[in-house]
Amino acid sequence: MNFRILLVDPICNVHRLRPKYLTPSLGLAIIASHLLEHNYQVKIFDGTINNSLTDFKKVLREYSPQIVAFTAYTYQIKSAALMAKICKEVNPCSISIIGGVHATIAPAETLKEFNVFDFVVAGEGELVIIPLIKKIISSEDFSRPDMERVVSCQQQEYFDLSKSLIPSWELFDLKKYKLYNLNERDHEGVSLGLNVTTSRGCPFTCTFCNRLFGNVFRYRSVEQVVHEIRFIIEKFNIKNFSFSSDTFTFDRQYVLKLCRTLLKENLAAKISWTCNTRVDCLDDEIIEAIKEAGCKSIALGLESGTQELLDKMKKNIKVANFEAVIKKLKKSGIKVMANFILGLPYDDEKSIQTSIDTACRLPLDSCSFSIFVPFPGSEIIKKLDQKLKFDNNWDLFSTQAPYYLYPHPQLSRKRVLFLHKYAYFKFYFRPRYFFIFFSRVNLWSIKDYLLRSIR
Numbered sequence: 007m008n009f010r011i012l013l014v015d016p017i018c019n020v021h022r023l024r025p026k027y028l029t030p031s032l033g034l035a036i037i038a039s040h041l042l043e044h045n046y047q048v049k050i051f052d053g054t055i056n057n058s059l060t061d062f063k064k065v066l067r068e069y070s071p072q073i074v075a076f077t078a079y080t081y082q083i084k085s086a087a088l089m090a091k092i093c094k095e096v097n098p099c100s101i102s103i104i105g106g107v108h109a110t111i112a113p114a115e116t117l118k119e120f121n122v123f124d125f126v127v128a129g130e131g132e133l134v135i136i137p138l139i140k141k142i143i144s145s146e147d148f149s150r151p152d153m154e155r156v157v158s159c160q161q162q163e164y165f166d167l168s169k170s171l172i173p174s175w176e177l178f179d180l181k182k183y184k185l186y187n188l189n190e191r192d193h194e195g196v197s198l199g200l201n202v203t204t205s206r207g208c209p210f211t212c213t214f215c216n217r218l219f220g221n222v223f224r225y226r227s228v229e230q231v232v233h234e235i236r237f238i239i240e241k242f243n244i245k246n247f248s249f250s251s252d253t254f255t256f257d258r259q260y261v262l263k264l265c266r267t268l269l270k271e272n273l274a275a276k277i278s279w280t281c282n283t284r285v286d287c288l289d290d291e292i293i294e295a296i297k298e299a300g301c302k303s304i305a306l307g308l309e310s311g312t313q314e315l316l317d318k319m320k321k322n323i324k325v326a327n328f329e330a331v332i333k334k335l336k337k338s339g340i341k342v343m344a345n346f347i348l349g350l351p352y353d354d355e356k357s358i359q360t361s362i363d364t365a366c367r368l369p370l371d372s373c374s375f376s377i378f379v380p381f382p383g384s385e386i387i388k389k390l391d392q393k394l395k396f397d398n399n400w401d402l403f404s405t406q407a408p409y410y411l412y413p414h415p416q417l418s419r420k421r422v423l424f425l426h427k428y429a430y431f432k433f434y435f436r437p438r439y440f441f442i443f444f445s446r447v448n449l450w451s452i453k454d455y456l457l458r459s460i461r
């Protein structure tokens with residue numbers, strides 16, 4: 007079918023927000039696979055690796071897409087709107103669609119603020135994209151069909167993950183992306199890696215999180231996941247994976263089955279993988295199974311070193327359990343990365359210091375300190391809503407940005423930003439870390455961050 011669609015991950019030139027190591031957007035690769043299955047022509051412009059608007063205009067002129075569909079995190083939404091405006095200038099008849107994280111957490115607001123988008127899709131794109139494209143095509147002269155401009159599938163239904171297709175990674179220039187190298191034998195510290203979905207949804211209730219895929223935990227069959235891994239190895243010779251799941255080890259029977267199957271199919275020894283989870287979703291059997299199945303590192307959401315704060319944010323984990331779980335992971339040879347959030351509304355100077363001290367005390371391999379960002383959609387923000395005015399500064403909504411957007415009653419912005427930098431310095435400039443910091447390849451991005459902070 008001669009119907010051309012351009013999928014766009016927007017350009018982002020905001021200071022420090024362009025990570026050095028990138029994986030291509032799993033969301034766009036999935037949307038592309040559904041479009042290709044229906045025989046539409048699809049091209050991808052990835053502004054995270056090509057930030058030239060001249061190149062973007064060139065693609066618009068040469069490929070001349072009838073539909074341009076964007077994905078966007080919150081920090082990219084303004085850039086997506088700017089690019090959609092350019093699309094209309096180059097081809098006034100083209101239709102623009104915005105989907106992804108920001109459109110999902112603030113659909114009506116997105117349309118109101120950025121009228122340049124013809125349609126805003128909230129939720130899992132697999133449910134919507136084909137019917138929407140069909141409606142656009144069947145409308146007169148491919149014009150905007152007379153229908154609701156906010157297309158939301160969030161509340162109604164979840165996408166049945168057994169119907170997932172293998173993401174169309176071949177549309178990306180894969181050699182330009184990098185995932186942290188989880189296999190330390192490779193030189194340079196990074197090599198290409200891809201995200202593979204194992205599950206969506208999270209039943210926990212952390213107040214700072216917007217649970218983008220809802221609170222019902224759903225998983226893909228083990229067979230599908232293993233088939234996708236094998237396919238990626240055979241087609242692209244890629245052996246590094248990041249399992250995309252809100253809480254990878256939530257369903258222990260599922261994880262045990264996945265691990266057994268990776269071993270049985272002789273894949274475990276070939277691959278390196280990482281995942282996100284919580285300390286209360288790990289036990290001896292799971293740790294042993296994931297290690298045997300190729301898990302080289304794990305990211306734990308520890309969030310705070312103060313129990314009272316963890317309780318207030320409804321994280322439902324115990325500081326007292328952190329050390330034992332991390333020691334077990336380390337003993338089995340899995341590298342442990344922890345995430346802490348600094349500057350939450352419940353935080354004060356003392357609790358932030360406690361989080362930093364806790365990070366330094368634990369036997370962690372690396373640590374990420376996020377600045378609290380008031381993303382729309384989380385319980386915290388719903389409660390504070392009236393007090394927050396952001397003046398459309400969405401491009402500052404990054405957890406590693408040098409901005410603190412929340413008007414904290416006790417902590418000044420300057421102080422939180424200072425403590426954020428201090429946290430990294432204190433963690434990585436301990437005698438224990440000083441040497442490996444400059445020699446260990448998988449810490450390069452932190453080194454980069456620190457060097458940029460000093461400049």
Ligand code: B12
Nearest residue numbers: 029032033075077079080105106127130131250404405406
């Ligand atoms: C894995 C992950 C990462 C990975 C990989 C990201 C990548 N390139 O894919 C890494 C570690 C690199 C990462 C980095 C960051 N991340 Co991140 N990440 C995640 C996580 C855990 C899963 C993302 C994922 O793979 N989802 C699976 C795919 C399939 O979902 P999806 O892309 O959203 O696409 C679906 C729908 O949104 C929709 N859709 C998407 N695009 C489109 C387009 C159209 C046209 C349509 C119709 C539909 C549609 O359909 C898709 C299929 O259902 C999420 C949490 C979550 N549950 O989403 C956080 C999350 C997305 N990350 C977040 C953030 C803040 C970041 C950073 C900005 C951190 C920072 N520095 O501050 C960076 C930005 C990096 C970048 N490249 O821009 C926030 C975003 C919040 C926000 N409002 O913007 C989230 C929601 C976590 C959170 N709760 O705070 N991240």
Ligand code: SF4
Nearest residue numbers: 208210211212215252
């Ligand atoms: S932070 Fe993690 S565990 Fe908590 S609700 Fe969000 S995805 Fe679930």
